[in-house]
Amino acid sequence: MNRAVLAVVLSFVLLPILATAIAATSVDFSHGPWGGGPTLDWLGYAWVPLAPVVARSLAIALGVVLLNLLLGGVISWWVARRPSWATFLVGYLVNVPLAIPGIALSVALVGTFPPLRPSGFLLVMAHLVFTLPFTLAALVPVLADPSLRAAEDVARSLGASHVRVARTITIPACAVGLAQAAAMVFALSFGEFNISFFVNPPAAPTIPFALFDAYSTGRLELASAQTIIFIAFIVPVLGAIVALQRRAGRSKT
Amino acid sequence: MTIVPESLAAHAGLLIERATVRYGGTVAAGEITLDVAPGETVALVGPSGCGKSTTLRAVAGLVPLSEGRIAIRGLDVTRAAPPSRGVGLVPQNYALFPHMSVAANIAYGMRARRVPATKRQRTVDGLLELTSLGHLADRRPDQLSGGQRQRVALARALAVEPSVLLLDEPMAALDPQLRGGLRRELAELLRAADSATLLVTHDQREALALGQRIAVLREGRIVQFGTARELWNDPADALVADFLAGSRLLDAHLDGEHAVLFDGRWRVPLDGLVKRTSAHGRTRVLMRPESLMIVGDAPRDQTALDAEVTHTEFVGEALHITLEAAGTVLTIRTPADVGVPRHVRVAVRPGHASLLIGSPN
Numbered sequence: 001m002n003r004a005v006l007a008v009v010l011s012f013v014l015l016p017i018l019a020t021a022i023a024a025t026s027v028d029f030s031h032g033p034w035g036g037g038p039t040l041d042w043l044g045y046a047w048v049p050l051a052p053v054v055a056r057s058l059a060i061a062l063g064v065v066l067l068n069l070l071l072g073g074v075i076s077w078w079v080a081r082r083p084s085w086a087t088f089l090v091g092y093l094v095n096v097p098l099a100i101p102g103i104a105l106s107v108a109l110v111g112t113f114p115p116l117r118p119s120g121f122l123l124v125m126a127h128l129v130f131t132l133p134f135t136l137a138a139l140v141p142v143l144a145d146p147s148l149r150a151a152e153d154v155a156r157s158l159g160a161s162h163v164r165v166a167r168t169i170t171i172p173a174c175a176v177g178l179a180q181a182a183a184m185v186f187a188l189s190f191g192e193f194n195i196s197f198f199v200n201p202p203a204a205p206t207i208p209f210a211l212f213d214a215y216s217t218g219r220l221e222l223a224s225a226q227t228i229i230f231i232a233f234i235v236p237v238l239g240a241i242v243a244l245q246r247r248a249g250r251s252k253t
Numbered sequence: 254m255t256i257v258p259e260s261l262a263a264h265a266g267l268l269i270e271r272a273t274v275r276y277g278g279t280v281a282a283g284e285i286t287l288d289v290a291p292g293e294t295v296a297l298v299g300p301s302g303c304g305k306s307t308t309l310r311a312v313a314g315l316v317p318l319s320e321g322r323i324a325i326r327g328l329d330v331t332r333a334a335p336p337s338r339g340v341g342l343v344p345q346n347y348a349l350f351p352h353m354s355v356a357a358n359i360a361y362g363m364r365a366r367r368v369p370a371t372k373r374q375r376t377v378d379g380l381l382e383l384t385s386l387g388h389l390a391d392r393r394p395d396q397l398s399g400g401q402r403q404r405v406a407l408a409r410a411l412a413v414e415p416s417v418l419l420l421d422e423p424m425a426a427l428d429p430q431l432r433g434g435l436r437r438e439l440a441e442l443l444r445a446a447d448s449a450t451l452l453v454t455h456d457q458r459e460a461l462a463l464g465q466r467i468a469v470l471r472e473g474r475i476v477q478f479g480t481a482r483e484l485w486n487d488p489a490d491a492l493v494a495d496f497l498a499g500s501r502l503l504d505a506h507l508d509g510e511h512a513v514l515f516d517g518r519w520r521v522p523l524d525g526l527v528k529r530t531s532a533h534g535r536t537r538v539l540m541r542p543e544s545l546m547i548v549g550d551a552p553r554d555q556t557a558l559d560a561e562v563t564h565t566e567f568v569g570e571a572l573h574i575t576l577e578a579a580g581t582v583l584t585i586r587t588p589a590d591v592g593v594p595r596h597v598r599v600a601v602r603p604g605h606a607s608l609l610i611g612s613p614n
Binding site for chain 2: 147150151153154155156157158159160161164168169172173175
């Protein structure tokens, strides 16, 4: 079983990445792997158009992460600690965007808030709508955990103010969930194409746009090199998610 | 906090007066009135959902009272926020702060109260020694055993020198084999502290061992509140008798030299009963498991009772037998090597059952 799962993961995740890396470092991939010899030139060429786009994508992703932690943190606390029909409804509605095709969501947002589009604010809000369910999924169970609530009660009874309880008990207990949510939201926002394609102002492309453009109009080696650069940005974040999940698993035993 | 009337202010420990907690339309605790003196431990016992933990949380200020009041050291804390009440709370499962060391857990309350570092360190060291946790000061809670966690939770609560110590099922998370020893340890620690201690438990042994007085709750209300001996010898009703001693409390009336039970079907000679005056009205016979004996050769008169054995449980040194007689379930403890037929006759073992004589109203 383990070997079968490993084989599937290797075949569908690592193998395509490996193929992309080979294409990105081949002089002419149409002659096969490393056809014409290996080279790093494509990576250099790929970075030039990507550099300004990377900065924009990073800024958007970090902004979305920040808003997620602020807004998602508050909503998660409310949903976890004040169960009512209203929190049930909000918990349900927050997840609705996951079930709606990106194009439909994008058209609805653009149609409803057209003045927000040119500034790029609508793109950030669209990413927020799309990623908020992941933040709630990470934080609500932690905040609803009776053992955390008991620890908060004890801290209060020992003389701690609400702020001190939040700072010394609640936030540390949510640290893994917060970090997981942040990493996941960053990864989703940084690579999001579907919604961004419709919502984003055309003059301000993000990384996935550049990749799309490269694959549509450029050489495979150049597009592959851009993909490798994209992966280089995202791998540490994904690695952090895995590490946090392992840590969370260990701390529960 | 406001000053309470003189009569209440005289109480130096914890005073709960007609405290009622409602969750929506449900009364979780109703008109609870009890007091705990400094250095005293009062056990709150009762079946699950009877309002014990709610009462404890109300004293801690974690749930609001809808009626009544709570005073600690003569000060009305009914509307006071938890941090200003001067209580130390040890919840079920201890709720240790998992990201802090043992020492940091113990110091937490003192940090929150801005106790100077030198005094804080001295108190932590003292409590580590008192609880024999000195060698574990740097460990995290997940590296401790259940008993060690219990001691950390207690030390953390004691560190703030609470006027009132609140213990919610402190043994519930422990293996049954560990409880005896830890009960004795806990009793010593409570004696060392001078707090008024309110202990919630559903374990009658824990209540009897640790509580100088016991309050039995049912459906949010106190059924009986008194010393362990008072409750043991003169339970207010069948719940108290069953809960504290696994006993049965049977209505009786006196007829000459006999106590008559089960509408005349059982006549127990008075000279075989320990007679006590009851503060609870009716005349009753208190039957503990050791009060009855199986009598194979009893005369066919009404001093013995026909019973059907419904369950037999081997408990090591004895058999615990459940009987049904006259529509009532009775329990009896016999030597383990006795064979028990399905139908038996039982009689009172002389001197082992009590006649509680109701005082005339």
